[in-house]
Amino acid sequence: MYHKVSSFKVNTKGDFLKIYTLGRFEIIKGDHVITAGKRKSYRLWELFGYLLTHRNRMIPSSALIDMLWSDQDIVDPEHALQNLIYRLRKTLTTNNLASSTHQYITLNQGFYRFHPSAQFWLDTDEMEALSKHAKEVGNKDSAKAITAYRQALALYQGMYLPEHTSLNWITPVRNYYQQLYVNCTLELAEHLGKLNQPESIRKLCETALVVEPYEEQFHHLYIQSLISTSKIKEAHKYQRYLESKIYPEIGIQPDETVNTLLEQALLSDKNKLKNLSTNLRLIRPSEQSYEPENHPIPLRQNSIHEDSSNGYWSASISVIGSTNVNDLENTKEALRVAIEANIRNNDLLTKWHDNQYIVVFFDSREEQAQQVINRIKFDFYSKEPASTRLEIKRVWNQIITSNNAIN
Numbered sequence: 001m002y003h004k005v006s007s008f009k010v011n012t013k014g015d016f017l018k019i020y021t022l023g024r025f026e027i028i029k030g031d032h033v034i035t036a037g038k039r040k041s042y043r044l045w046e047l048f049g050y051l052l053t054h055r056n057r058m059i060p061s062s063a064l065i066d067m068l069w070s071d072q073d074i075v076d077p078e079h080a081l082q083n084l085i086y087r088l089r090k091t092l093t094t095n096n097l098a099s100s101t102h103q104y105i106t107l108n109q110g111f112y113r114f115h116p117s118a119q120f121w122l123d124t125d126e127m128e129a130l131s132k133h134a135k136e137v138g139n140k141d142s143a144k145a146i147t148a149y150r151q152a153l154a155l156y157q158g159m160y161l162p163e164h165t166s167l168n169w170i171t172p173v174r175n176y177y178q179q180l181y182v183n184c185t186l187e188l189a190e191h192l193g194k195l196n197q198p199e200s201i202r203k204l205c206e207t208a209l210v211v212e213p214y215e216e217q218f219h220h221l222y223i224q225s226l227i228s229t230s231k232i233k234e235a236h237k238y239q240r241y242l243e244s245k246i247y248p249e250i251g252i253q254p255d256e257t258v259n260t261l262l263e264q265a266l267l268s269d270k271n272k273l274k275n276l277s278t279n280l281r282l283i284r285p286s287e288q289s290y291e292p293e294n295h296p297i298p299l300r301q302n303s304i305h306e307d308s309s310n311g312y313w314s315a316s317i318s319v320i321g322s323t324n325v326n327d328l329e330n331t332k333e334a335l336r337v338a339i340e341a342n343i344r345n346n347d348l349l350t351k352w353h354d355n356q357y358i359v360v361f362f363d364s365r366e367e368q369a370q371q372v373i374n375r376i377k378f379d380f381y382s383k384e385p386a387s388t389r390l391e392i393k394r395v396w397n398q399i400i401t402s403n404n405a406i407n
Contacts (some may be wrong), residue, residue, distance in 0.1 A: 016119040017104070019052065020179060022127070023157025023211075025164075027092075035093055042163075043068060044088050049161050051105065052122075053173055055114035064112060067169065083122070085112065091114070124177060127155045131184050142191040150190035156181040158211060181208075189221055195271055198228035214250050220258050229262060230363055233315055233346060236262055313369040318356040318391045328355065338379040342372050 018028040020299065027035045035045065043154035050067055051059065065077045074080050085105060092104045104118050160174040183206045192200045205222035212218060219242055226235035239262055243254050317339065319331050334354055339349055339357060347358035361369040377390060 012270065016121065018121045021052075021161050022123050022155060023159065023162060025049070025161055029092075035173050041087075041091075044084055044091070046164060046167065047084055048088055048092075049113045049164055049167075050169070051112065053170070055163075058108070058111035058113050059113055067167070123155045124160070124182050127152045127177070127184075130155075131180060134184070134187070138187070138191065142194050146188060146191050146195075146306075149184050149191070152184050153181065153188065156184075156211065164317075178212065181212065182217065185219070186217060198225055201225040202229055208401055214246070216250070216252060216255075219246065220255055223258055224261065232262075294391075313361045313364050314358065315361075315369065315373065316352060316356055316358050316393045317373075318353065318393075320355075320389050320391050331384055334383055335380055335390070338383075340380060342375045 014134050016029070020026040020028075025035060026033060027048075047064065047068060050064065061078060061081055064073075065081055068081070068084070069077060086105070089103070089105050104120075106113055106115050130148045130152035134145045134152065137148065138145035156177065160177045161170055164170050185204065189201050189204055192204065193200075202222065202225035205218055205225055208218045209222065210213070219238075223235045223239055226232070226238065239254075239258065247254060317335065319328070319335055335357065336349075339359060343349060343359060343361070346362050347364075348358075348362070350358055352358045363373065365370075373392060376390075380390060
Protein backbone atom coordinates (compact mmCIF):
# COMPACT_ATOMS: atom_id res chain seq x y z
CA MET A 1 0.00 0.00 0.00
CA TYR A 2 1.28 3.46 -0.86
CA HIS A 3 2.15 6.08 1.71
CA LYS A 4 0.15 8.82 0.08
CA VAL A 5 -0.47 12.30 1.39
CA SER A 6 -4.26 12.54 1.64
CA SER A 7 -6.19 14.72 4.05
CA PHE A 8 -9.14 15.75 1.86
CA LYS A 9 -7.21 18.88 0.89
CA VAL A 10 -4.00 19.77 -0.89
CA ASN A 11 -1.17 20.49 1.52
CA THR A 12 0.79 23.42 0.11
CA LYS A 13 4.00 22.55 1.99
CA GLY A 14 6.19 19.47 2.03
CA ASP A 15 8.83 17.78 -0.08
CA PHE A 16 6.52 15.49 -2.00
CA LEU A 17 4.82 15.48 -5.37
CA LYS A 18 1.37 16.94 -5.92
CA ILE A 19 0.08 15.38 -9.11
CA TYR A 20 -2.92 16.65 -11.09
CA THR A 21 -4.23 14.40 -13.85
CA LEU A 22 -7.93 15.24 -14.24
CA GLY A 23 -8.41 17.80 -17.00
CA ARG A 24 -4.73 18.78 -16.85
CA PHE A 25 -1.37 17.14 -16.26
CA GLU A 26 0.73 19.03 -13.78
CA ILE A 27 3.27 18.01 -11.14
CA ILE A 28 4.17 20.42 -8.37
CA LYS A 29 6.92 19.99 -5.81
CA GLY A 30 7.12 22.69 -3.18
CA ASP A 31 6.67 25.91 -5.14
CA HIS A 32 8.07 24.47 -8.35
CA VAL A 33 6.04 23.19 -11.32
CA ILE A 34 8.29 20.48 -12.69
CA THR A 35 6.11 19.80 -15.73
CA ALA A 36 6.45 23.37 -17.02
CA GLY A 37 8.38 22.24 -20.13
CA LYS A 38 6.48 19.01 -20.71
CA ARG A 39 5.77 19.65 -24.39
CA LYS A 40 9.46 19.33 -25.16
CA SER A 41 9.70 16.12 -23.13
CA TYR A 42 6.42 14.46 -24.06
CA ARG A 43 7.90 10.93 -24.17
CA LEU A 44 9.36 11.32 -20.69
CA TRP A 45 5.94 12.29 -19.34
CA GLU A 46 4.23 9.48 -21.24
CA LEU A 47 6.55 7.13 -19.35
CA PHE A 48 5.68 8.81 -16.05
CA GLY A 49 1.95 8.66 -16.81
CA TYR A 50 2.15 4.95 -17.56
CA LEU A 51 4.12 4.14 -14.40
CA LEU A 52 1.79 6.31 -12.30
CA THR A 53 -1.36 4.78 -13.74
CA HIS A 54 -0.06 1.22 -13.25
CA ARG A 55 1.61 1.95 -9.92
CA ASN A 56 0.34 -1.29 -8.39
CA ARG A 57 2.26 -3.35 -10.93
CA MET A 58 5.85 -4.34 -11.63
CA ILE A 59 6.30 -3.51 -15.32
CA PRO A 60 8.88 -5.26 -17.50
CA SER A 61 11.13 -3.08 -19.60
CA SER A 62 9.80 -4.75 -22.74
CA ALA A 63 6.28 -3.48 -22.00
CA LEU A 64 7.57 0.07 -21.52
CA ILE A 65 9.53 -0.13 -24.78
CA ASP A 66 6.46 -1.33 -26.68
CA MET A 67 4.39 1.47 -25.18
CA LEU A 68 6.91 4.21 -25.93
CA TRP A 69 8.27 3.19 -29.34
CA SER A 70 5.71 0.84 -30.86
CA ASP A 71 5.81 2.79 -34.13
CA GLN A 72 9.57 3.27 -34.30
CA ASP A 73 12.66 1.12 -34.83
CA ILE A 74 15.14 1.88 -32.05
CA VAL A 75 18.72 0.60 -32.43
CA ASP A 76 19.15 0.02 -28.71
CA PRO A 77 15.74 0.29 -27.03
CA GLU A 78 16.99 -0.90 -23.62
CA HIS A 79 19.59 1.85 -23.54
CA ALA A 80 17.04 4.42 -24.73
CA LEU A 81 14.69 3.38 -21.90
CA GLN A 82 17.48 3.57 -19.33
CA ASN A 83 18.32 7.10 -20.47
CA LEU A 84 14.65 8.11 -20.24
CA ILE A 85 14.35 6.62 -16.75
CA TYR A 86 17.47 8.49 -15.68
CA ARG A 87 16.07 11.77 -16.98
CA LEU A 88 12.74 11.15 -15.26
CA ARG A 89 14.36 10.37 -11.91
CA LYS A 90 16.51 13.49 -12.16
CA THR A 91 13.52 15.66 -13.05
CA LEU A 92 11.47 14.36 -10.12
CA THR A 93 14.20 14.71 -7.50
CA THR A 94 16.21 17.80 -8.52
CA ASN A 95 15.13 21.25 -9.72
CA ASN A 96 16.85 22.94 -6.77
CA LEU A 97 15.42 20.33 -4.45
CA ALA A 98 18.49 18.14 -4.17
CA SER A 99 17.81 17.53 -0.50
CA SER A 100 14.97 15.23 -1.45
CA THR A 101 15.36 11.68 -0.22
CA HIS A 102 12.50 10.27 -2.29
CA GLN A 103 13.17 7.86 -5.11
CA TYR A 104 10.03 7.70 -7.23
CA ILE A 105 11.05 5.15 -9.89
CA THR A 106 12.59 1.81 -8.89
CA LEU A 107 14.15 -1.04 -10.89
CA ASN A 108 14.21 -4.63 -9.65
CA GLN A 109 15.37 -7.54 -11.86
CA GLY A 110 14.32 -5.85 -15.06
CA PHE A 111 10.97 -4.62 -13.70
CA TYR A 112 10.16 -0.94 -13.16
CA ARG A 113 7.55 0.51 -10.88
CA PHE A 114 6.47 3.67 -9.10
CA HIS A 115 8.11 3.42 -5.65
CA PRO A 116 5.66 1.83 -3.16
CA SER A 117 6.90 4.03 -0.30
CA ALA A 118 7.02 7.34 -2.14
CA GLN A 119 5.05 10.21 -0.66
CA PHE A 120 2.77 11.95 -3.12
CA TRP A 121 -0.65 13.53 -3.43
CA LEU A 122 -2.73 12.48 -6.43
CA ASP A 123 -6.04 14.04 -7.42
CA THR A 124 -7.54 10.72 -8.55
CA ASP A 125 -6.75 9.09 -5.18
CA GLU A 126 -8.27 12.07 -3.40
CA MET A 127 -11.40 11.93 -5.54
CA GLU A 128 -11.85 8.23 -4.83
CA ALA A 129 -11.28 8.74 -1.09
CA LEU A 130 -13.82 11.57 -0.94
CA SER A 131 -16.35 9.54 -2.91
CA LYS A 132 -15.91 6.60 -0.57
CA HIS A 133 -16.25 8.86 2.48
CA ALA A 134 -19.43 10.41 1.07
CA LYS A 135 -20.97 6.96 0.62
CA GLU A 136 -20.03 5.95 4.16
CA VAL A 137 -21.63 8.99 5.81
CA GLY A 138 -24.52 9.34 3.35
CA ASN A 139 -26.93 7.02 5.16
CA LYS A 140 -26.62 9.00 8.39
CA ASP A 141 -25.85 12.57 7.37
CA SER A 142 -26.78 13.95 3.95
CA ALA A 143 -25.17 17.31 4.73
CA LYS A 144 -21.75 15.71 5.31
CA ALA A 145 -22.18 13.56 2.21
CA ILE A 146 -23.01 16.66 0.15
CA THR A 147 -19.83 18.39 1.34
CA ALA A 148 -17.67 15.38 0.47
CA TYR A 149 -19.29 14.91 -2.93
CA ARG A 150 -18.78 18.58 -3.78
CA GLN A 151 -15.09 18.32 -2.86
CA ALA A 152 -14.72 15.18 -4.98
CA LEU A 153 -16.44 16.77 -7.99
CA ALA A 154 -14.29 19.89 -7.73
CA LEU A 155 -11.22 17.74 -8.41
CA TYR A 156 -12.56 16.48 -11.74
CA GLN A 157 -11.77 19.10 -14.36
CA GLY A 158 -11.97 16.83 -17.38
CA MET A 159 -10.54 13.64 -18.86
CA TYR A 160 -7.65 11.76 -17.27
CA LEU A 161 -4.22 12.80 -18.62
CA PRO A 162 -5.74 14.86 -21.45
CA GLU A 163 -2.45 15.48 -23.24
CA HIS A 164 -1.82 11.76 -23.77
CA THR A 165 -3.98 11.70 -26.88
CA SER A 166 -2.45 8.82 -28.87
CA LEU A 167 -2.17 6.17 -26.16
CA ASN A 168 -4.70 3.35 -26.41
CA TRP A 169 -3.98 1.99 -22.94
CA ILE A 170 -5.35 5.14 -21.32
CA THR A 171 -8.94 4.87 -22.65
CA PRO A 172 -10.36 2.47 -19.99
CA VAL A 173 -8.75 4.55 -17.23
CA ARG A 174 -10.37 7.71 -18.57
CA ASN A 175 -13.71 5.93 -18.76
CA TYR A 176 -13.35 4.82 -15.13
CA TYR A 177 -12.81 8.34 -13.75
CA GLN A 178 -15.44 9.79 -16.04
CA GLN A 179 -17.95 7.29 -14.65
CA LEU A 180 -16.83 8.08 -11.11
CA TYR A 181 -17.59 11.74 -11.82
CA VAL A 182 -21.03 10.84 -13.21
CA ASN A 183 -21.84 8.65 -10.21
CA CYS A 184 -20.74 11.31 -7.71
CA THR A 185 -22.86 13.91 -9.50
CA LEU A 186 -25.98 11.74 -9.50
CA GLU A 187 -25.48 10.69 -5.88
CA LEU A 188 -24.99 14.32 -4.85
CA ALA A 189 -28.20 15.23 -6.68
CA GLU A 190 -30.00 12.47 -4.79
CA HIS A 191 -28.91 13.90 -1.43
CA LEU A 192 -29.85 17.42 -2.52
CA GLY A 193 -33.26 16.05 -3.44
CA LYS A 194 -33.67 14.57 0.04
CA LEU A 195 -33.07 18.04 1.47
CA ASN A 196 -35.53 19.59 -1.02
CA GLN A 197 -32.96 21.73 -2.85
CA PRO A 198 -34.07 21.66 -6.51
CA GLU A 199 -32.30 24.95 -7.27
CA SER A 200 -29.01 23.44 -6.08
CA ILE A 201 -29.61 20.45 -8.35
CA ARG A 202 -30.14 22.78 -11.29
CA LYS A 203 -26.85 24.59 -10.62
CA LEU A 204 -25.09 21.25 -10.14
CA CYS A 205 -26.30 20.12 -13.56
CA GLU A 206 -25.19 23.34 -15.21
CA THR A 207 -21.68 22.85 -13.84
CA ALA A 208 -21.61 19.15 -14.72
CA LEU A 209 -22.70 19.78 -18.31
CA VAL A 210 -19.76 22.13 -18.82
CA VAL A 211 -17.42 19.29 -17.85
CA GLU A 212 -19.32 16.45 -19.54
CA PRO A 213 -21.61 18.03 -22.17
CA TYR A 214 -22.62 14.70 -23.76
CA GLU A 215 -23.66 12.85 -20.61
CA GLU A 216 -27.30 11.98 -21.23
CA GLN A 217 -28.18 11.51 -17.56
CA PHE A 218 -27.06 15.08 -16.80
CA HIS A 219 -29.38 16.46 -19.48
CA HIS A 220 -32.32 14.50 -18.12
CA LEU A 221 -31.58 15.57 -14.54
CA TYR A 222 -31.29 19.19 -15.68
CA ILE A 223 -34.73 19.08 -17.29
CA GLN A 224 -36.21 17.56 -14.15
CA SER A 225 -34.59 20.30 -12.04
CA LEU A 226 -36.10 22.98 -14.29
CA ILE A 227 -39.51 21.38 -13.86
CA SER A 228 -39.04 21.21 -10.08
CA THR A 229 -38.21 24.92 -9.95
CA SER A 230 -41.31 25.81 -12.05
CA LYS A 231 -39.26 26.70 -15.12
CA ILE A 232 -41.53 24.71 -17.40
CA LYS A 233 -41.02 26.69 -20.57
CA GLU A 234 -37.25 26.61 -20.13
CA ALA A 235 -37.42 22.84 -19.68
CA HIS A 236 -39.50 22.45 -22.83
CA LYS A 237 -37.16 24.70 -24.79
CA TYR A 238 -34.13 22.77 -23.55
CA GLN A 239 -35.70 19.46 -24.55
CA ARG A 240 -36.23 20.78 -28.08
CA TYR A 241 -32.57 21.82 -28.15
CA LEU A 242 -31.53 18.30 -27.14
CA GLU A 243 -33.70 16.72 -29.81
CA SER A 244 -32.41 19.01 -32.57
CA LYS A 245 -28.72 19.28 -31.62
CA ILE A 246 -27.37 16.96 -28.93
CA TYR A 247 -29.26 13.70 -29.52
CA PRO A 248 -28.43 13.52 -33.26
CA GLU A 249 -24.79 14.33 -32.51
CA ILE A 250 -24.33 11.51 -30.00
CA GLY A 251 -26.71 9.14 -31.81
CA ILE A 252 -29.41 8.48 -29.21
CA GLN A 253 -33.18 8.65 -29.19
CA PRO A 254 -35.19 11.06 -26.99
CA ASP A 255 -36.10 9.63 -23.61
CA GLU A 256 -39.84 9.03 -23.39
CA THR A 257 -39.79 9.34 -19.60
CA VAL A 258 -38.52 12.91 -19.87
CA ASN A 259 -41.08 13.71 -22.57
CA THR A 260 -43.84 12.40 -20.33
CA LEU A 261 -42.62 14.53 -17.40
CA LEU A 262 -42.61 17.59 -19.64
CA GLU A 263 -46.11 16.94 -20.93
CA GLN A 264 -47.40 16.54 -17.40
CA ALA A 265 -45.62 19.69 -16.26
CA LEU A 266 -46.96 21.73 -19.18
CA LEU A 267 -50.48 20.49 -18.46
CA SER A 268 -50.07 21.34 -14.79
CA ASP A 269 -48.78 24.80 -15.68
CA LYS A 270 -51.79 25.45 -17.90
CA ASN A 271 -54.12 24.33 -15.12
CA LYS A 272 -52.39 26.67 -12.66
CA LEU A 273 -52.91 29.57 -15.03
CA LYS A 274 -56.55 28.66 -15.55
CA ASN A 275 -57.17 28.31 -11.80
CA LEU A 276 -55.40 31.57 -11.05
CA SER A 277 -57.49 33.41 -13.61
CA THR A 278 -60.64 31.92 -12.09
CA ASN A 279 -59.62 32.73 -8.52
CA LEU A 280 -58.85 36.33 -9.40
CA ARG A 281 -62.07 36.60 -11.41
CA LEU A 282 -60.10 38.53 -14.02
CA ILE A 283 -62.22 40.16 -16.70
CA ARG A 284 -60.94 39.93 -20.27
CA PRO A 285 -60.59 43.27 -22.14
CA SER A 286 -63.99 44.58 -23.05
CA GLU A 287 -65.74 47.81 -24.00
CA GLN A 288 -67.84 47.49 -20.83
CA SER A 289 -66.81 49.46 -17.75
CA TYR A 290 -66.43 47.54 -14.49
CA GLU A 291 -66.47 49.14 -11.08
CA PRO A 292 -63.85 47.67 -8.69
CA GLU A 293 -66.20 47.65 -5.72
CA ASN A 294 -68.60 45.42 -7.67
CA HIS A 295 -65.83 42.97 -8.52
CA PRO A 296 -63.64 42.64 -5.42
CA ILE A 297 -60.49 40.58 -5.68
CA PRO A 298 -60.73 37.56 -3.33
CA LEU A 299 -58.52 37.67 -0.25
CA ARG A 300 -57.15 34.24 -1.12
CA GLN A 301 -54.98 36.00 -3.73
CA ASN A 302 -52.76 36.85 -0.76
CA SER A 303 -51.72 33.22 -0.42
CA ILE A 304 -50.85 33.06 -4.11
CA HIS A 305 -48.71 36.20 -3.89
CA GLU A 306 -46.89 35.19 -0.73
CA ASP A 307 -46.06 31.69 -1.87
CA SER A 308 -42.66 32.31 -3.48
CA SER A 309 -42.43 28.70 -4.66
CA ASN A 310 -45.23 29.44 -7.16
CA GLY A 311 -43.41 32.55 -8.35
CA TYR A 312 -46.54 34.72 -8.91
CA TRP A 313 -46.48 38.52 -8.43
CA SER A 314 -49.47 40.69 -9.28
CA ALA A 315 -50.16 44.41 -9.60
CA SER A 316 -52.84 46.77 -10.88
CA ILE A 317 -51.88 49.74 -13.06
CA SER A 318 -54.37 52.59 -13.36
CA VAL A 319 -54.48 55.83 -15.35
CA ILE A 320 -55.44 58.90 -13.28
CA GLY A 321 -55.27 62.66 -13.81
CA SER A 322 -56.60 62.83 -17.39
CA THR A 323 -60.02 64.52 -17.63
CA ASN A 324 -60.51 64.86 -21.39
CA VAL A 325 -62.46 61.86 -22.72
CA ASN A 326 -60.55 61.66 -26.00
CA ASP A 327 -57.25 62.08 -24.22
CA LEU A 328 -58.22 59.36 -21.75
CA GLU A 329 -58.92 56.86 -24.53
CA ASN A 330 -55.56 57.58 -26.12
CA THR A 331 -53.85 57.38 -22.74
CA LYS A 332 -55.43 54.01 -21.93
CA GLU A 333 -54.28 52.67 -25.28
CA ALA A 334 -50.79 54.02 -24.66
CA LEU A 335 -50.73 52.23 -21.29
CA ARG A 336 -51.83 48.94 -22.87
CA VAL A 337 -49.12 49.24 -25.53
CA ALA A 338 -46.48 50.04 -22.90
CA ILE A 339 -47.48 47.04 -20.79
CA GLU A 340 -47.59 44.58 -23.68
CA ALA A 341 -44.21 45.78 -24.93
CA ASN A 342 -42.52 44.96 -21.63
CA ILE A 343 -44.16 41.83 -20.19
CA ARG A 344 -43.27 38.31 -21.28
CA ASN A 345 -45.38 35.88 -23.26
CA ASN A 346 -46.18 33.81 -20.19
CA ASP A 347 -47.30 36.81 -18.08
CA LEU A 348 -51.00 37.62 -17.83
CA LEU A 349 -52.50 41.01 -18.80
CA THR A 350 -56.20 41.71 -18.36
CA LYS A 351 -58.55 44.64 -17.97
CA TRP A 352 -60.17 45.12 -14.57
CA HIS A 353 -61.67 48.61 -14.76
CA ASP A 354 -62.22 50.93 -17.70
CA ASN A 355 -58.89 52.65 -17.00
CA GLN A 356 -57.20 49.90 -14.99
CA TYR A 357 -55.20 46.81 -15.95
CA ILE A 358 -54.01 43.91 -13.84
CA VAL A 359 -50.72 42.22 -14.65
CA VAL A 360 -49.74 38.82 -13.24
CA PHE A 361 -46.04 38.01 -13.48
CA PHE A 362 -45.28 34.29 -13.43
CA ASP A 363 -41.97 32.79 -12.23
CA SER A 364 -40.92 36.20 -10.93
CA ARG A 365 -39.70 37.64 -7.67
CA GLU A 366 -40.93 41.04 -6.52
CA GLU A 367 -37.74 42.83 -7.56
CA GLN A 368 -37.94 41.31 -11.05
CA ALA A 369 -41.56 42.40 -11.45
CA GLN A 370 -40.67 45.87 -10.18
CA GLN A 371 -38.01 46.19 -12.89
CA VAL A 372 -40.64 45.45 -15.53
CA ILE A 373 -43.03 47.98 -13.98
CA ASN A 374 -40.28 50.60 -14.04
CA ARG A 375 -39.80 49.98 -17.78
CA ILE A 376 -43.55 50.28 -18.32
CA LYS A 377 -43.59 53.61 -16.50
CA PHE A 378 -40.63 54.91 -18.49
CA ASP A 379 -42.22 53.98 -21.84
CA PHE A 380 -45.56 55.44 -20.80
CA TYR A 381 -44.29 58.74 -19.37
CA SER A 382 -41.99 59.35 -22.32
CA LYS A 383 -45.05 59.69 -24.58
CA GLU A 384 -47.81 61.03 -22.32
CA PRO A 385 -48.41 64.61 -21.02
CA ALA A 386 -47.24 65.65 -17.56
CA SER A 387 -50.85 65.89 -16.32
CA THR A 388 -51.24 62.11 -16.56
CA ARG A 389 -50.17 59.83 -13.75
CA LEU A 390 -50.04 56.09 -13.17
CA GLU A 391 -51.09 54.56 -9.89
CA ILE A 392 -49.64 51.13 -9.24
CA LYS A 393 -51.03 48.87 -6.53
CA ARG A 394 -50.78 45.33 -5.40
CA VAL A 395 -53.94 43.50 -6.21
CA TRP A 396 -55.26 43.67 -2.67
CA ASN A 397 -55.01 47.49 -2.82
CA GLN A 398 -51.75 47.93 -0.90
CA ILE A 399 -50.08 50.81 -2.73
CA ILE A 400 -46.56 50.02 -3.97
CA THR A 401 -45.87 53.35 -5.60
CA SER A 402 -47.74 56.39 -6.89
CA ASN A 403 -45.39 58.32 -9.13
CA ASN A 404 -45.92 61.69 -10.69
CA ALA A 405 -45.09 62.25 -14.29
CA ILE A 406 -41.45 62.28 -15.24
CA ASN A 407 -40.31 65.86 -15.90
